[in-house]
Amino acid sequence: MTKAIKLSARLKCICDMVQDGANKKIHGADIGCDHGYISIYLVQEKIADRMLAMDINEGPLKRAEENIREYALSDRIETRLSDGLSALSHKEADTVIIAGMGGKLMADILFKDKDKLKGIDSLVLQPQSDIPEFRRELIKNGFEIADERIIYDEGKYYFPMRAKRCVEDEASLFEYLSNDIYMIYGKHTLEEKSHVMQDYLLKQKKKLDKIKEELAENETDRAADRLTAIEREIDITERALNYMQA
Numbered sequence: 001m002t003k004a005i006k007l008s009a010r011l012k013c014i015c016d017m018v019q020d021g022a023n024k025k026i027h028g029a030d031i032g033c034d035h036g037y038i039s040i041y042l043v044q045e046k047i048a049d050r051m052l053a054m055d056i057n058e059g060p061l062k063r064a065e066e067n068i069r070e071y072a073l074s075d076r077i078e079t080r081l082s083d084g085l086s087a088l089s090h091k092e093a094d095t096v097i098i099a100g101m102g103g104k105l106m107a108d109i110l111f112k113d114k115d116k117l118k119g120i121d122s123l124v125l126q127p128q129s130d131i132p133e134f135r136r137e138l139i140k141n142g143f144e145i146a147d148e149r150i151i152y153d154e155g156k157y158y159f160p161m162r163a164k165r166c167v168e169d170e171a172s173l174f175e176y177l178s179n180d181i182y183m184i185y186g187k188h189t190l191e192e193k194s195h196v197m198q199d200y201l202l203k204q205k206k207k208l209d210k211i212k213e214e215l216a217e218n219e220t221d222r223a224a225d226r227l228t229a230i231e232r233e234i235d236i237t238e239r240a241l242n243y244m245q246a
Helices: 009-018 037-044 058-070 103-111 131-140 170-178 180-185 187-192 195-216 221-245
Strands: 026-031 048-055 077-081 095-101 122-127 143-148 151-153 156-158 161-165
Touching: 009 037, 009 095, 009 122, 009 151, 009 161, 026 037, 037 048, 037 058, 037 077, 048 058, 058 077, 095 103, 103 122, 103 131, 122 131, 131 143, 131 170, 131 180, 143 170, 143 187, 151 195, 170 180, 180 187, 180 221, 187 195, 187 221, 195 221
Parallel strands: 026 048, 026 095, 048 077, 095 122
Antiparallel strands: 122 161, 143 161, 151 156
């Protein structure tokens, strides 16, 4: 009997977001698959019927191939050398997963060739940086954030999210785009009101307060401009904390 794969808390959370509460099995593409663990888990758990494990580098792809063979899933998971979505054909997948990349790179992969997303129903994403900007790019390109969580794993906070084709009206989208606390901290993560999110916000505020104190002692014009920006971030963080406590 083939052993069950074990995932980190971060990867398990990403996989949990894939199914979207539906019973149908997905056809997925894991972009930047690295070791292939996400594809293996989704097939083992019968969440995915088949998976494409794709990576731009041959080294990670070979590691993924070895792991897929070890778990006896070569007939259900195909590996493919690919620069982003370039090697993905139309209707080969209904779900795209990208985790562990910077937000700017992830947005470029998704939207530089929008035709690649035709037929894609769901995006499961975990940007490492530039997360507010990434949320904005998703919405501007016709997707809405259907779910978003915060996970604390091995000393770091992560914000995996699931996006789907937009069905919101323009007024609702404008409300999301114009709401600072939604764009920076995520509507769903704030509404969940978890202890993890509260801890994160408190740490953010403490960090920002310290930066404010240091900048207040610097009388340069550059420090003054930075101080204004930090004070705005503190205000947004305080409003996010109040939102959670309401």
